[in-house]
Amino acid sequence: MNKAWHVLTLDSCTAELNVEVEQGLSQQTAKEKLAACGRNQLQQAGVKPWWLVIAHQLFDFMILILLAAALISGIVGELSDTLIILVIVALNASLGAYQEIKAEKAIAALRAMASQESTVKRSSHWVQVASELLVPGDIIRLEAGNIVPADLRLIEGKGVEADESSLTGESLGVSKTPEALCTKDTILAERKNMLYKGTQINRGTAIALVVETGMHTELGHIAALLERAHHSDTPLQARIEVFSKRIALCILAICLVVFLLGVARGEPLLLMLLTGISLAVAAIPEALPAIISIALALGAAKMSRNHALMRNLSAVETLGSVTYICADKTGTLTQNRMHADALYTPDSYPEPAKNLHSDDAFILALALNNDVYIEDDAIHGEPTERALYQAALNYGADKPRLEHDYPRSVEIAFNSERKRMSTLHPFNANHAISFTKGAPEAILPLCYDAITDKTSASEPFSPNTWLHAADKLAAQGFRVLAVACRRFDCPAQHVDLADLESGLSLLGLVALIDPPRAEAKQAIAECLQAGITPIMITGDHPSTAHAIAKKIELHSEHGRVITGAEMATMSEQDLQHWVKSVRVYARVSPEQKVRLVNALKANGEFCAMTGDGVNDAPALKNAHIGISMGERGTDVAREASDMILLDDNFATIITAVKEGRRIFDNIRRFIKYVMTGNSGEIWVLLLAPLLGMPIALLPIHILWVNLVTDGLPGLALSVEPAEQGVMQRPPRAPDEKIFAHGMWQHILAVGLLIGGLSLWVQYWALSNSPDYWQTMVFTTLTLSQLVHVLAIRSERQSLFHIGLFSNPSMVAAILLTLGLQLLVVYLPFANNLFKTSPLPMLELGLCFALASVVLFAVELEKLMARKGWIYS
Numbered sequence: 001m002n003k004a005w006h007v008l009t010l011d012s013c014t015a016e017l018n019v020e021v022e023q024g025l026s027q028q029t030a031k032e033k034l035a036a037c038g039r040n041q042l043q044q045a046g047v048k049p050w051w052l053v054i055a056h057q058l059f060d061f062m063i064l065i066l067l068a069a070a071l072i073s074g075i076v077g078e079l080s081d082t083l084i085i086l087v088i089v090a091l092n093a094s095l096g097a098y099q100e101i102k103a104e105k106a107i108a109a110l111r112a113m114a115s116q117e118s119t120v121k122r123s124s125h126w127v128q129v130a131s132e133l134l135v136p137g138d139i140i141r142l143e144a145g146n147i148v149p150a151d152l153r154l155i156e157g158k159g160v161e162a163d164e165s166s167l168t169g170e171s172l173g174v175s176k177t178p179e180a181l182c183t184k185d186t187i188l189a190e191r192k193n194m195l196y197k198g199t200q201i202n203r204g205t206a207i208a209l210v211v212e213t214g215m216h217t218e219l220g221h222i223a224a225l226l227e228r229a230h231h232s233d234t235p236l237q238a239r240i241e242v243f244s245k246r247i248a249l250c251i252l253a254i255c256l257v258v259f260l261l262g263v264a265r266g267e268p269l270l271l272m273l274l275t276g277i278s279l280a281v282a283a284i285p286e287a288l289p290a291i292i293s294i295a296l297a298l299g300a301a302k303m304s305r306n307h308a309l310m311r312n313l314s315a316v317e318t319l320g321s322v323t324y325i326c327a328d329k330t331g332t333l334t335q336n337r338m339h340a341d342a343l344y345t346p347d348s349y350p351e352p353a354k355n356l357h358s359d360d361a362f363i364l365a366l367a368l369n370n371d372v373y374i375e376d377d378a379i380h381g382e383p384t385e386r387a388l389y390q391a392a393l394n395y396g397a398d399k400p401r402l403e404h405d406y407p408r409s410v411e412i413a414f415n416s417e418r419k420r421m422s423t424l425h426p427f428n429a430n431h432a433i434s435f436t437k438g439a440p441e442a443i444l445p446l447c448y449d450a451i452t453d454k455t456s457a458s459e460p461f462s463p464n465t466w467l468h469a470a471d472k473l474a475a476q477g478f479r480v481l482a483v484a485c486r487r488f489d490c491p492a493q494h495v496d497l498a499d500l501e502s503g504l505s506l507l508g509l510v511a512l513i514d515p516p517r518a519e520a521k522q523a524i525a526e527c528l529q530a531g532i533t534p535i536m537i538t539g540d541h542p543s544t545a546h547a548i549a550k551k552i553e554l555h556s557e558h559g560r561v562i563t564g565a566e567m568a569t570m571s572e573q574d575l576q577h578w579v580k581s582v583r584v585y586a587r588v589s590p591e592q593k594v595r596l597v598n599a600l601k602a603n604g605e606f607c608a609m610t611g612d613g614v615n616d617a618p619a620l621k622n623a624h625i626g627i628s629m630g631e632r633g634t635d636v637a638r639e640a641s642d643m644i645l646l647d648d649n650f651a652t653i654i655t656a657v658k659e660g661r662r663i664f665d666n667i668r669r670f671i672k673y674v675m676t677g678n679s680g681e682i683w684v685l686l687l688a689p690l691l692g693m694p695i696a697l698l699p700i701h702i703l704w705v706n707l708v709t710d711g712l713p714g715l716a717l718s719v720e721p722a723e724q725g726v727m728q729r730p731p732r733a734p735d736e737k738i739f740a741h742g743m744w745q746h747i748l749a750v751g752l753l754i755g756g757l758s759l760w761v762q763y764w765a766l767s768n769s770p771d772y773w774q775t776m777v778f779t780t781l782t783l784s785q786l787v788h789v790l791a792i793r794s795e796r797q798s799l800f801h802i803g804l805f806s807n808p809s810m811v812a813a814i815l816l817t818l819g820l821q822l823l824v825v826y827l828p829f830a831n832n833l834f835k836t837s838p839l840p841m842l843e844l845g846l847c848f849a850l851a852s853v854v855l856f857a858v859e860l861e862k863l864m865a866r867k868g869w870i871y872s
Contacts (some may be wrong), residue, residue: 002218004184005153005192005211013153013209015603017137021155021209024121024139024525033135040134040150040213042220053097058089062426068277095575116635118149126375138210142195144203144413145613147635151217152195152208154178159413160204162195164188166216173202184427188218200636203413205371243738248280254682255280261689274699279685284684292667295718299663307646309630309658315642318625321734322532324600324607326593327361328537328624329548329872331383331632331648332610334514338383340391345508346450347468353508358396361451362507365435365483367402368391370425374399383632387512388437390483406433409492412500416539416589416613418442422500426492434486434500439541439587440470440509443482451485451504455717467695474543477551478511520552523651529642530657531730534650535583537593542586555583564588575599593619606734608653610645611637624734627653652728664732669792671738675747676792677709677785682779683755688762696762696777700834705778708820709785714811716789719809723794724802742871744859753857754784757850764842772843775825775836779844782821786814791858796866798859 005013010021019025025033058067067089073084095474104530106697116131121139129142131149134140139155142148154160154176162175177192188196195201195208214220245277255276262272296317300310310316330336342352345362356363366388372381379386389399410424418440427433436443444463470480477479484504486496527534536554538545542561549555564587570578576599585596588612597619600607609623612633617640620626628641629648638644645652686694697705739747758781765773793810796801824830826838839847864870 001264002151002212002216005151006181006186006194007184008153009176009180010153010155010209013211017209017211018537019137019139021139021207023124025135025137026123030122030133030135030138033137034133035817037216038137038214039132041132042215044852054094106592116147116149134210136210136213140208140210142201142206142208144201145633145636146201147639148195148199148201150197151212153194153207153211153600154195154415155204155207157208157409160203160206161202162199163202164196167196176206185400200681203415219235251678251682252280254686258685258689258695260694261686265689265694267695271698272695274704275685275695275697277699279681279702294664295670298718299659303656303659304646306655306659307630307649307652309644309646310656311638311644315625316660318606318642319608319657320664320732321606321736322608322625322657323605323731324533324535325527325650325653326535326537326596326600326607326609327650327653328610328612328629329536329540329545330514331612331629332645332650332664333520333536333552333554334516334548335565335630336383336514336648338387338479338512338514340387340510341513342511343391343508344469344473344511346452346506349509352511356395358392358398360395361396361433361435361485362483363392363397363625364402364406364433364439365485365507366510367397367399368406368408369421369426369435369483371436372399379382381513384479384481384512388510391510398814409496410434410497410500412497414438419539420501423498424449424492424495430489430491432488432490432492432495434495435483435486436485436501437481437483437510440467440480440482443484443504444470444506446501447504447506466506466509470541471543473509473511475547477544477547479514479540479544481510481512483507483510516548517651518553518651519649519651523654524552524554526654526727530654530727532627532657533583535579535585535596537585537588537596539588540586542584545584545586549584559583561586564592567592572599572602576602579603590616590619594622597622606731610653611641612648613637614761616640651757658722658727661726661732662720665723665726665795666718666720668738668743669720669795670714672743672746672792673714673717673785673789674710676751676788677705679747679751680754680758680781680784681705683752684758684777687755687759689761691763693759693762693766696758696774698774698835698837699779701774701778703835704824705782705785708817709782709789712817713786713789713810716807716810717793718811720793720807742861742865745871750854750858750861754781754788754854757784757853761846761850764846769843772837772839775839776843776847778834778836779821779825779839779847780850783818783847784854786817787851787854788816788858791855794862796862798862799855800859 003016008016014021018029043214046323067086070086115436117128118131118134119126119141120129120134121127121141122129126141134150138768140148140149140152142152142160145742148162157176158176160176162176164174174189175192176195179193181193183193195206196219197212198219212218212220259272259277262275263269265871296536300569303310303316311595314519327333330338343356344350345353345356345360348354353362370381370385370389372379372385372389374380379389389397393399406425406427408423410422412418412422414421418438419442420436422434422436423821424432424434436446438696444466447461447463449461450466466482473480484506486502486504488499504647523554524534534554536545536549542563542666546561549559549561550557551553561584563585567575567585568590572595576596579596579599580603585592588596590611593609593611593616597607597609601624606624608625609618609619609626610627611617613636614627616628618639620628620637625643627643627645628637630638630644630646631648633644633648643656681697682788684696685702688694758777761780762773762777765776769776790804790810791799793799823832825836825844861870
C-alpha cells in the first residue's frame with residue numbers, strides 16, 4: 001500500500017525522500033535509487049527466448065501434420081524421407097524464428113524511440129531524462145500538454161488543471177493546489193495536491209515531486225489487475241488471414257483429389273498420403289499474416305530512420321490510401337524559427353520603430369508577458385514567445401532584473417478561444433501594470449487609445465485603422481501580434497481581474513516572420529503529383545496564411561482562404577462543398593479541425609491530420625492518420641497520433657507516404673509470388689495423373705521447392721526499392737481488395753503456365769530421357785519460380801528497364817537458391833536423399849530455357865498493362 005503522500009506537508013515529503021527542492025537529486029543518488037526501485041514503467045510481456053520462438057513455429061497446425069507425416073515415414077521404413085522432412089521443417093522453423101526475432105527487435109526499437117522524456121532537476125540543473133528513468137525524489141517540471149510520467153506531489157503550480165478521467169472516470173478537469181490535505185482516506189478524485197501517472201495536464205505549469213514510480217503508481221495497481229491486452233492485427237493482416245483460411249479449405253480439397261487420383265492410378269498409399277500432406281503444407285499460405293506483420297514492422301523501423309515514427313503498424317498500410325493531408329503551417333510547412341522582423345508603434349507607423357528603449361512599456365511587455373525561461377544561456381519556451389523576448393533582449397531588456405522589479409502576480413493564460421494572454425505586475429506598493437498580447441482582432445477591440453509620443457496627434461484611436469494595418473502586414477507574410485497595457489493606481493492585489501483585459505492602451509504591433517521550409521514547395525508538388533491534396537491549417541491571420549500558401553505554391557494568387565469565423569457559420573453540407581476546393585484555413589480552432597476531418601470523411605476522402613497541442617487530440621484521433629510533432633508536440637498529441645514527425649517537417653510526411661506505398665507494393669509482390677508458385681505446384685500434381693503421367697514430384701521435392709523459393713527470394717522482395725512513378729499514381733482506394741489490378745488473373749495464368757511448362761518437360765523426358773524425368777520437373781519448377789520473382793519486381797515496368805542489380809539482395813538470394821538447387825541435383829549424397837539424378841547439359845539447358853519462358857510471358861503481360869489493354 002502506498003504512503004498517504006497527500007496528507008504530508010511538502011517538508012515531510014522531501015524529508016521522507018531525502019531530497020532538497022532547490023538542488024534535486026544528484027546523478028549518483030538517482031542511479032542508486034533506480035537500481036533499488038527499478039524503471040518507471042508498467043510491466044510488459046518479456047521478450048520470448050529464442051527456443052520458445054522456434055517452438056512456436058513448430059506448433060503451427062500444418063507443421064504438426066508434416067511432423068506426423070515424418071513419423072509415419074519412419075514407421076514404414078522410409079528413414080531418408082523422415083530425415084529430410086525433419087531437416088526442412090527445422091530450416092523453416094529457424095527462418096521463421098529469425099524473422100520473428102528481427103521484427104520484435106524492430107518493434108522494441110520503435111517503442112524506445114517513442115518513450116517520453118521529462119524535465120528533471122538533477123544537481124541544481126534542469127535536464128531532459130527518459131521518463132522511465134525517473135525515481136522517487138526527483139523534482140520535475142510540467143506544462144500544459146504533458147502526460148504525467150509518475151505519481152507526483154505538487155510543489156508549486158500556476159493554474160494547474162489535470163484530466164484524470166483515465167483513472168477516475170471524471171470527465172471534468174481537476175484544479176490542483178500544493179496544500180496538504182487533512183484526511184488520509186480522501187478519495188483519489190479529490191486529492192487536489194497529487195498528480196497521477198497516465199493523466200494529462202490540461203493547462204498551467206507545475207513543479208512536482210516524484211513520490212511513486214512504475215508498478216507502485218496508482219496506474220500500476222490497476223495494470224496489475226488487468227490481463228495482458230491482446231494485440232490486434234492490422235486491417236491488411238485480418239483480410240489476409242480470412243483469405244488464408246478460405247484458400248486452405250480449397251487447397252485441402254485439391255489435395256484430397258490428388259490423393260484419390262494417385263491411389264486410383266495404383267500409386268502407393270503412403271506416397272500419396274505424404275504427397276497430399278506436403279502439397280497442403282507447400283500451398284497453403286499459412287505464414288502470410290506473420291510475413292505481413294514482419295514487413296510492416298521492418299518498414300516502420302526504416303521509416304523511423306527517415307524521421308517518421310509509426311506508433312502502430314496499421315498506419316503503415318493506411319498511408320497508401322491517404323488522399324488529403326491537413327497540415328499545420330507553423331513548423332511543418334515553415335521553419336518554426338520565428339523572429340520579430342519589426343516593431344510598429346502608434347508614433348512610428350507605417351515605418352518600424354527605431355527609438356525604443358529597454359524601459360519603454362512596449363519592451364517591458366515583450367520581456368515580461370511570456371513564459372520563456374533562461375537556462376545555460378539559452379532561451380527556452382514556445383517559438384513565438386522566444387522571438388518576442390529576443391526582440392526585447394535586442395533592446396537591452398534584462399529579464400531576471402525586470403522580473404525582480406515587476407514580479408508577475410496574475411496570469412490569464414492564452415487559449416485558442418481568447419487568442420490572447422495577460423499578465424499583471426506590481427511595480428511599487430500602490431501601482432500595477434498589466435500587459436496583454438495576442439491576435440490583433442482579439443486585442444484592438446479592447447483598446448480605447450494608443451500610447452503615442454506625438455503631442456499633436458489629432459485623430460482619435462480607431463481599432464479598424466489598426467486592423468487594416470495588421471492586414472497589410474499579414475498580406476506580406478508576417479504573423480502579426482498586438483501588444484497593449486493598462487496602468488492601475490492601486491496595489492496589484494486590489495485589481496479586479498475583469499479589468500485586466502478592458503480599457504487597454506495599444507503599445508504597438510509586432511511583425512513576426514516564420515519563412516517556409518526550403519523543401520516545402522517541392523513536397524507540395526510531389527503531394528499533388530501523387531494525387532494527394534494538401535491543406536494548410538493555421539491559427540494565423542488569413543493574409544499571412546495566404547502569403548505563405550502562395551510562396552509554397554499551395555494555391556494561386558486568387559485562392560480562397562476560409563477563416564474559423566466563416567466555418568462557424570457554415571452548415572455541414574456547405575463545409576463538405578467547400579473542402580473540395582479550398583486549400584487554406586486560417587484562424588481555425590482545434591474543434592474546427594475535427595469538423596474539417598469529418599467533412600472530408602463525409603466526402604469519401606482518406607485524410608491525415610497534423611497537430612501538436614492538447615486540443616488537437618480529438619482531430620488526430622478522428623483522422624484516418626493522426627500525425628503529431630516530435631519536436632514541439634505535446635505528450636497528449638503524441639498519444640493520440642498514429643505517426644510522430646521527429647523533425648516536424650511536412651516533407652517527411654510525403655517521404656512516409658512513399659515508403660508506405662513501397663511497403664504495400666512489396667507485400668502485394670510477395671503474395672503474388674508465393675500464390676503463383678503454389679498454384680504452379682498444384683497444377684503439376686493435379687494434372688499429371690489426369691494426363692496419364694505418374695505423380696510428378698515426391699513429397700521431399702515439394703518441401704524443398706517451398707523452402708528455397710519462398711525463403712530467401714521472398715524475403716528479398718521486402719527490400720525491393722520503390723517502383724519508379726510510385727508517387728505519380730493516385731492513392732489506393734481504402735476498400736481496394738488485395739488482389740486488385742490483375743493479381744488474381746496473374747496468379748491463375750502464370751501459375752498455369754509454370755505448371756504447364758513442368759508438365760511438358762515431364763512428357764518430353766518420359767519419352768526422351770526417362771532416367772531424368774522427375775529431376776527435370778523438379779528443376780524446371782524451381783527455376784521457373786526464381787525467374788518469376790525476378791519478373792514481378794515491378795508491377796508495370798520491364799525488368800530490363802529497372803535493371804537486374806537495383807536490388808542486390810534479390811540477386812544474392814537467387815544465386816544462393818540456384819546454387820542450392822544445383823547441389824541437390826549434382827551432389828551424390830543429395831541424389832540419394834532427394835531421389836534426384838545429375839542432369840546432362842542438354843537436359844539442364846532445357847530446364848533453363850523453359851523457365852525463361854515465364855520471364856517473357858510476364859514481360860508481355862506488363863507491356864499489355866502499360867498499353868492499357870488489360871488490368872486498366
